[in-house]
Amino acid sequence: MRLSSYIIFVPLEDRDETILVHGISGAVDRVSNEWARNLRMTRWDRFSEQDLEDMLRRGYITRKTVEEERELAIRIGRALRAKAVRSSSFIFMPTLKCNLGCDYCFQNFLRTEANAAPSVDTRMVDAALRAMAALQELRGGRVNRILLFGGEPLLAANRPVLAHLFGKGTDLGYRFDAVTNGTELHHYRDYLGPGILESVQITLDGPQEVHDRQRWARDGQGTYWQIKQNIDMALALGVHISLRMNVGWETRDAIRELVAEFDRYGWLGHRGFSAYCAPIRGKGGQAESTRLQRAVIQLVNEINAAYRPRYGRAVVAMAGGTLRMKIASLLRENLLSALTPAYCGAHLNMFVFAADGAIYTCWEGVGIPSARVGRFWPDLELDEESLNRWFERHSLNIPACQRCRYMFFCSGGCGIHALEHNEDFYSPYCDGFAELFRHHVQQAIAQLTDLDDTPIHHELGYVTE
Numbered sequence: 001m002r003l004s005s006y007i008i009f010v011p012l013e014d015r016d017e018t019i020l021v022h023g024i025s026g027a028v029d030r031v032s033n034e035w036a037r038n039l040r041m042t043r044w045d046r047f048s049e050q051d052l053e054d055m056l057r058r059g060y061i062t063r064k065t066v067e068e069e070r071e072l073a074i075r076i077g078r079a080l081r082a083k084a085v086r087s088s089s090f091i092f093m094p095t096l097k098c099n100l101g102c103d104y105c106f107q108n109f110l111r112t113e114a115n116a117a118p119s120v121d122t123r124m125v126d127a128a129l130r131a132m133a134a135l136q137e138l139r140g141g142r143v144n145r146i147l148l149f150g151g152e153p154l155l156a157a158n159r160p161v162l163a164h165l166f167g168k169g170t171d172l173g174y175r176f177d178a179v180t181n182g183t184e185l186h187h188y189r190d191y192l193g194p195g196i197l198e199s200v201q202i203t204l205d206g207p208q209e210v211h212d213r214q215r216w217a218r219d220g221q222g223t224y225w226q227i228k229q230n231i232d233m234a235l236a237l238g239v240h241i242s243l244r245m246n247v248g249w250e251t252r253d254a255i256r257e258l259v260a261e262f263d264r265y266g267w268l269g270h271r272g273f274s275a276y277c278a279p280i281r282g283k284g285g286q287a288e289s290t291r292l293q294r295a296v297i298q299l300v301n302e303i304n305a306a307y308r309p310r311y312g313r314a315v316v317a318m319a320g321g322t323l324r325m326k327i328a329s330l331l332r333e334n335l336l337s338a339l340t341p342a343y344c345g346a347h348l349n350m351f352v353f354a355a356d357g358a359i360y361t362c363w364e365g366v367g368i369p370s371a372r373v374g375r376f377w378p379d380l381e382l383d384e385e386s387l388n389r390w391f392e393r394h395s396l397n398i399p400a401c402q403r404c405r406y407m408f409f410c411s412g413g414c415g416i417h418a419l420e421h422n423e424d425f426y427s428p429y430c431d432g433f434a435e436l437f438r439h440h441v442q443q444a445i446a447q448l449t450d451l452d453d454t455p456i457h458h459e460l461g462y463v464t465e
Helices: 033-040 049-058 066-084 122-139 156-171 185-191 208-214 224-236 254-265 285-311 321-331 384-391 415-422 433-446
Strands: 007-011 017-022 028-032 089-092 145-148 175-179 197-203 240-247 273-279 350-353 358-360 372-375
Touching (some): 007 033, 017 033, 017 433, 156 175, 185 197, 224 240, 240 254, 254 273, 273 285
Parallel strands (some): 089 145, 145 175, 175 197, 197 240, 240 273
Antiparallel strands (some): 350 358, 358 372
16 A cells, blocks of 8 residues: 555645645545645554545555556546547637737737738638537537637727627627737727626736836837726626736736735725736746746735735635636536646647637647648638647646646646747646645635535546555
8 A cells, every 4th residue: 555646735824734635536635734744654553444445545545556546547537538528619819919019928929010910800700600610510519608819809990890700609609708908998898798798807917107117008108097997897897807917026016016906996895806916937947937936826825815804815816727727626526627638728629710810729829830720711621630739738648747646737738838948849847836736726725614515526437446
C-alpha cells in the first residue's frame, strides 16, 4: 500500500485543516493537518481500518503500482475526453481592428501598417452561422452561446454587421457574450441585457492615471472615464460585468486603489459585477511568470481580507476562469466538466471564426497560418490534419503529464505558450499551476459553509483493485 501519485494537499490558510483532492477519482475531503501529515508520511498505524478503507476507496492510498495507476488514469482520461468532444463552443471575431494601442496586446502584430486588419460583412456572418450549424450536426451537442472577440468586437463601425448577427443569431436560439475594451459599448445599448448580449468582460488596469497610461486610444486620449460610464450603464441594464485587471510589477500597488474605486462606485455590492486579476506575461520565462503570479495571489488575498468583513465574501479573484469552473464543478459533483485532459477549448472543442475568413481553435493563434484549422468563408472547409494537431494536444499525449497529479486540471497547459517557451507544441507548460490551483481551491472552500454535506464524489470508472 502506498500514497497515490495523484493526491493533492491544499492547506487551508489560518486553519488547522487541509483539503485533500484526488486528481483522477475526483474525491475531495477536509482533514486535520495532523491527518494530512500522517498520510504524507505513510504512517498507516495512525489510522483505523475504516479510515484506511475509506482512503483506498477514494483513491488517496492505493495498492496499485505507479504504472498501474498511470494506466488507470489514461483509461479514465479517454472516457472523459470521449464525452467532452461531442460538443462545441463558438467564438466570432467580427474584426481584427482595435481603437486602442495597448503595448502588451498579443495581437499587435495583426495591426501594422503593412498588415491591414480585416473585418467581416453580412455575407460572412451568414456563412459563419451556416458553418456553426454544420459543426453542431457533425460533432453533436447543441451550442446556445457565441462569444464575441476581436480586435475590438464592439466598435461603433461594427454595429451594422453585429445587428445582422444579433437578429439572425437570436432567431436561431443563440445568446451572446463579449470580450471588449468597453470604450464604445454605449453604441450597443439597445442590445444589452438578458436575451441578447448578456455578459461582457471589460478591462481596467488601475485608477485613471495608471489605466490611461496603459490603455490609451489611438488618438492619445485616455479611456478610463468612458469605460466607467459604460460599465454603469451595462450594470443598470442587467448585463453581467467581468472586470479584468492586468497586473504587472509596476502596477501591482495601484490595484488596491482601483478596488477602492469599485467600492465607491457601488460595484462590489452589485450582483452583476465580478472582478479578477491577471498577471501580465513578460519575457522572463516560466520562472519569472510564476514569481509574478505568486505576488498577485498574495495581493488578491490581502484585498479580500480587507473587504471580506463588509461583504462577507471575496471581492476579487485570480485569473484562471477555466480552473475556477473546474473546481466549482468538482465541488458540485459534476466531474465530467471538472476533470478533463484538455487545458482549454483550443485543445478540445472550440472553433474561432475570425475576420480573415479562417477558422482557428485558439484566439491567440489568429493570423498565424500554421494555427488555421479550416475556413468558413465562402464555405466550410476543415483541415483535418491541422484540427487533429490542436485537438490531440492534451495530457494523455504528453508523457510528463500522465504522471502528474494535476493531469486533469492543468492538462498540459497552453499549447501556444508551450511552443513559444519550449519550442515544442507537445510539451507541458506548467506556469506555476500548482500554486494557482491551491489558491482557487482555498477560495472555493472558503465559500462553503459545510464541505461534509456537499456531495462531491463519483467513481467515474475508478476502482481500487
